[in-house]
Amino acid sequence: MTRACVTKPVVDLLRNPDGPRDRQLLYGDAVSVGDQSGGWCQVISDKDGYSGWLRTDQLGPEITSTHWVWAPATHAYAQADMKSPDQVCLSFGSRVEVMSQKNEFVETSLGFIPAVHVKPVGTLVNDPVAVAELFLGTPYLWGGNSRFGLDCSGLVQVGLLACGVPCPGDSGDQERVLGSALPQGSDAQRGDLLFWKGHVAWVSGDNMLLHANAHHMSVVFEPMDQAISRIAAQGDGPVTALKRF
Template sequence: MTRLRVIKPVVDLLRSPKGPRDRQLLFGDPVDVVDETDGWSRITSDKDGYPGWVRSDQLGPEAQQTHWVTAPATHAYQQPDMKSPDRVSLSFGSKLCVLSEQNRFLETELGFIPAIHAKLSTTHLTDPVAVAELFLGTPYLWGGNSRFGIDCSGLVQAGLLACGIPCPGDSGDQERELGTALPAGTEPKRGDLLFWKGHVAWVYGENMLLHANAYHMDVTFEPMDQAITRILEQGDGPVISHKRL
C-alpha cells in the first residue's frame, strides 16, 4: 500500500476504471493506493474511507498540509498579485502546502492564493450549517463534492468535516452513522438532518431546509413542508429519519 495525495483541483472517484463516478476528491486529499493497473489506481480516501478508482496521473507524493481553503472557492495566481494571471481554481476544503507568505498571499506549489481564503490545517470551523450555506447556488452534481458541483450527501459531508466531525460520503451511510434518531413529531431545529431514501437535507431554521437537490439543480433553501410534500408527490417517499447531531 502506498500513501499519496490528489494533485488535481477535483478528481472523480470512480466505481471501476472508466466507470461511473461515485464521489469526488479535492486537491491535497490523502489516499492509500491499494492496487494499480493500466494507468489506474484503486484507492481508499483518507477523509472517509471511501474506495474507488482514479487515474494514476491525478496522484502525487505526500506533502505536509499546512493550510486548507475555507472560502467557497479560490484562485491560485502566478504572482502574489490579484492582477497577475490565475493558474487554477480550487474548491472549499482543498488542502495546501504553504511555502511562504507574501503580500497577503500564500505561496503554494500551484501559485499564490489569497491568505484570507485559507486557514491553518489545525483550524476547525464551528457551524456545519453555516459551512453548507457557503455552497448556496452551487450546481447540483451527482457524486459531487466541490464548490463547482455537489450533491446532497456531499453538502452534509463538507459541513461536518470542516468542523472536525467524521462523516461518510453517502446519504445511506450518513443516516446509519450520524447523530441520534428522534421520534416522529419531534420539532426540528437548526443543524438537524432529515433523511429520505437516497436524499438528505440540513434543517436551516424554522420550516426551512438547506439542501443540494436535483429538482432545483443547485444548493438552495426550500420550505420544509413544501419539500416534504414535493418529494412525496414525485414518488421518492416520505422522510425516513430525523437525526440530531
C-alpha cells in the same frame, strides 16, 4: 499500500476504471493506493474511507499540508498580485502546503493564494450549516464534492468535515451513523438532518431546509413542508429519519 495525494483541483472517484462517478476528491486529499492496472489505481480516501478508482496521473507524492481552503473557492495566481494570471481554481476543503507569505498572499507550489482564503490545518469551524450555506447556488452534481458541483450527501459532508465531525460520503451511511434519531413528530431545529431514502437535507431554520437536489439542480433553501410534499409526490417516499447531533 502506498501513500499519495490528489494533484488536480477536483477528481472523480470512480466505481471502477472508466466506470460511473461515486464521489470526488480535492487537491491535497491524502489516499492509500492499492491495486494498479492500465493507468488506473484503486484508492482509499483518508478523510472518509471511501474507496474507488483514480487515474494514476491524478496522484503525486504525499505532501505535508499546512493549510486548507475555507473560502467557497479560490484562485492561485502566478504572482502575489490579484492582477497576475490565475493558475488554477481550488474548492473549499482543498489542502495546500504553504511555503511562505508575501504581502497578502501565501506561496504554494500551485502559485500565490490570498491569505484570507486559507486556514491552518487543524483549525475547525463550529457551524456546519453555515458552511453549507456558503454553497448556496452551487450546481447539483451527482457524486459531487466541490464548489463546482455537489449532491445532497456532499453538502452534508463538507459542513461536518469542516467542523471536525467524521462523516461518510453517502446519504444511506450518513443516516445510519450520524447523530441520534428523534421520535416521529419532533420539532426540527437548525443543524438537524432530515433523511429520505436516497436523500438528505440540512435543517437551516424554522421550517426551512438547505439541500442540494435534482429538482432545482442546485443548492437551495426550501420550506420543509413543501419539500416533504414534493418529494412524496414525485414518488420518492416519506421522511425516514430526523437526526440531531
